[in-house]
Amino acid sequence: MTTLPIEYDDERHIIEADQVGGAVDPADRRATFADVVSRTDARRPIVPAALRNPDARRALVRWSAGYGGHTALYHLTRSPKYAAKVAVYAPRGAWRASAAVLWWAVGGRENFQLRQEAASKNDPHTWQQLDRRREKASGARWWVVGAAVVLLAALLVGVEVAGMPPVGWWAAVVGLVLLAAHYGRPADKPIVDRVTTKAAFTKLTGEMVRNAVVALSIGVKEPGQITFPPPGIHKDGPGWLARFNLPGAIVATTVLEKRDNLAAALRLPVDQVWPEVGPDHPGQVDLWVGYQPSSKMGQPRWALAGDTARTSIFEPQPFGTDARQRPVSTVLFERNVLIGGQPGSGKSYAARTLATIAALDPTCELKIAEFKGTGDFLDMAPLCSTYACGVDDEALSTGRDVIAWALAECERRGERIKRARERGEAPLGKVTPELAAKRGSGLHPVFILLDEVHELFLAYPDAADMAERVAKRGRALGIILVLATQIADRDSVPPNITRCVVTRWCLSVGGQVENDMILGTGAYKRGLTATVYQPGVDAGWGVITGNGKAGSVRSFFPDPKTAAAIVARAAQLRGQVIGEDVERVEARDMLADARAVLRPGESGVPWAVLAERLAELAPEMYAGITADMVRESLARYGVDSQDVKVGRKNIKGARRTSLDAAQQRREIEAE
Ligand SMILES: Nc1ncnc2c1ncn2[C@@H]1O[C@H](COP(=O)(O)OP(=O)(O)OP(=O)(O)O)[C@@H](O)[C@H]1O
The missing domain is CATH 1.10.10 (Arc Repressor Mutant, subunit A)
Known part of the structure; x- marks a missing residue:
């Protein structure tokens, strides 16, 4: 520590400043021209977030139309009741208004209390003095009233002379009657009924956010410690986005972990409140609050439902939407997916969205085995080189054959890739879009979907071993494995498989244990909780990890007509079934x-x-x-x-x- 003696004149004391270590702060200097022209501050977008993309615009229009339409119909059906109320309150209002004007003109309110006091004290002298004052004030007011009446009459005559159509007069009369009714109604009896039963959430305010974050007890003591960087709280899609910075070293994940408490503090359902880590630093939170709980929102149109849709498993393709109604995409190549959830959570349909991406890629072979036996993928059977459905021996052994085939195919493909690499066609030692599309390369993508896969693994434990190897080896070789299951415990789906599957999509589950079985240990504690969804009600909603940023995704759910059109489009693109059925593989022990x-x-x-x-x-x-x-x-x-x-x-x-x-x-x- 150094003491810096500073010399001053006699009237001042010597101040000893404490300084620890040497000077570290850069010297203050004025901004130069170069500083100004090289500024790279992020510019605020001209178009507001809620209008920036077609989906957000459509969502806003849909919400406004829905809300406006409902309100209009609601009031229309109650219009006779409103008319009756107006008929009662309008004369009362007209009387009240005229009386108020007269009362003002005579100066009734002028020193009213004082006059009353003088009268009660039996003091006529004071009373007369006060009344003279009232008269004086009132004289001028009569002139004002008279002038207003004359002006009004002149205005009416002028308007009539100018040729006001009768509808204009009617509109003026209706307006006056409504005004009179409003003035004449009792303060606690509005003329129109409330459209919503509870206070609808309409706006997220800084105060709400600050108070809610303080209530989380995560170290934020004062509401003022929360700061909102530009552009502040604004509409984003069908909801509000509040980007805020937490004070000190508090990280955003502490807020994410307490999503339930945050929702409680905001007095909103949990699936209406979506905190995420902000883009600038780990202490920044992007809190998105929907106009409605996400389970009650509709879904934007699926791009793959278009008449000319065509996909490539090497490129990102949409399969669902997030809470903000933004499409969520995935690249199927090099991806294995585990989909888990309780019955009715929407696993089969979630898996179907991925199968649809594969089906619309005309180079991709499909093999689907569903062990629920209800034919959820029956319409896709004509597109598949192998299709099995049921829980009988035949379906199960076909499922096992599919995995055994995939394993053997890995071996064959390994050889083919090696040769392609020697020819310089596969520099990274993996399938490329060109190799996949090349006829006769034997390296076209293969999409294998096993629904309710626990049935297969319980019947054939060796199938689980093989599936693990396929998951590990098949990725780079163009073999995509999608496993859907109700139960992901160690007996049904061995942990080795769960571990080597990177993308996991957990739909509605009963508790933390099931949640973590699918998403991995600690997921629940990190705020990745699929327990907030209910089967049936929130079908299709789930938490996905290993596909970019972890978060909630709801699978696209086309209606039966659209689903049939998609399958027809896939059949048209393919022309014929890609690949061959699997041969019966001798079961090995x-x-x-x-x-x-x-x-x-x-x-x-x-x-x-x-x-x-x-x-x-x-x-x-x-x-x-x-x-x-x-x-x-x-x-x-x-x-x-x-x-x-x-x-x-x-x-x-x-x-x-x-x-x-x-x-x-x-x-x-x-x-
Ligand atoms: N994305 C979605 N949006 C809306 N509803 C959906 C969605 N996905 C599925 N559903 C509804 O949920 C129901 C159950 O879906 P699905 O059969 O996929 O569930 P599951 O989890 O496979 O059930 P189980 O385990 O009983 O087979 C469907 O019949 C459908 O009506």
Whole structure:
């Protein structure tokens, strides 16, 4: 610490300023011309956010038309009642108005209280003095009233002479009658009834936001600590956007985590309040508040429902809308998707939006297996090279064959990509749009959709192992896997699959556990909560992660006619079914295979070696299998991971005794 003595004249004291360390702030200087011309401040857009894109404009018009139409009809149906009220109140109002003018003209109010006091005190002298004052004031007022009457009469005559049509007179009379009725009605009895039963949310104000954030107890003590950068609170789509900065080091996610409390503080339903991290820094919040809860809003038109729609899985395509009614898009290539939610949450239709994107890409092969058995995708069956529906053995084994085919296809495609790379056609070692479109390249995109996939995994545990490998290997090879399930617990959908699927869409779920099973541990705490949605009512709404910014998305839901038109358009684009049906793949038994690859005299084998041997034995089934996958698959049969001697070292693997014991257990159970 240094003490800086500063010299002043005699009348001043010496001030000792404390300074810690050296000077760090840049010296103040005037702005130069160069500073001014190089300013890059963000300019505020000329067109307001609510009118900037066609969807927002349509939403505003739709809302205004809906609201205006309802209000007009409401009042129209009650017009006889209003007419009766007007008939009663208008004469009363006319009388009140005339009396008020007269009372003013005679100066009735002039020192009224004083005169009353003088009268009560029996003081005629004072009373007369006060009354003379009243008379004096009143004299001039009669002139004003007289002049006003003459002016009015002259105006009426003038208007008549100028040729006012009768409708004009009627309009003036109606206006006067309504004015009189308004003046004559009792203060607590409005002439028109209220259109809404509760106070409709019409405007988000800075005060509401500040008070709500202070009430969250996240460290904001004073409402004034919240600042709103330009353009302040404004309309954005069908709602209001408030962008605000939190004070100090408080991050926006603390507000997101308390979305429920924020909604409570604003006195609004949770799905009307949508906080997000703002664009400028982590302490900025973009709070969007809809005019209505999102579950009650309509949905903009889906671009893929157009007559000329055509997609490419390599480009972003819309599949849903967010809370602000903005389309949400995804690039299907290199993407695997897990869709979860309770019955009636809209999983099948959500999966269908992705299938629609694939269907409208004429190079993409479709394979769909639905294990609900209600034929949600039946209309798409003619577009599919493989289609299965039901929970019978045939449908389930077809589902398994699809995965086995995909795994074998990964192997074949790996070879094809290698050759393409050698030719310089696949520099990054993955499928490109050109390769995918090239006839005979064998690298066209494949879209595999398995609805209610837990049925398949429960019936064929090995299908789950294969699906995991397809999810891992197929991405770069143009194989897209979409899994929809009601239950995502470890028995129904193994965690390994959930882990390697990046895009997860959680529709309505019952609680935090289910929410996190689909979206990943900690999602609920980070504010990604699909529990706010109710099945049926909020069908199609869900929280999506791994597709850009995490947030709420509602799937597009075309009506049956539009859905049929989309399928017809896809059929027209394709001309023929792309790809071939899967062949029946011989079911393999990993336990038996593991025992078969043990060499005579071997007491055990490390997991990595076992994985290699299995891949050699049946490449169509085990290609790409890893040591961990083999360990986890065999653990289901009760095979332990034990030390196996390799040379002088002990390495974890499967022992013959453990494999045999597992086989015996199985045989006993089968009996
Ligand atoms: N985006 C949406 N908008 C409006 N309604 C929807 C939407 N998606 C689905 N629905 C409605 O929800 C109902 C249930 O949808 P769906 O069959 O996809 O649910 P699910 O989760 O697959 O149900 P289950 O588990 O019982 O099979 C549909 O019949 C439809 O009426």
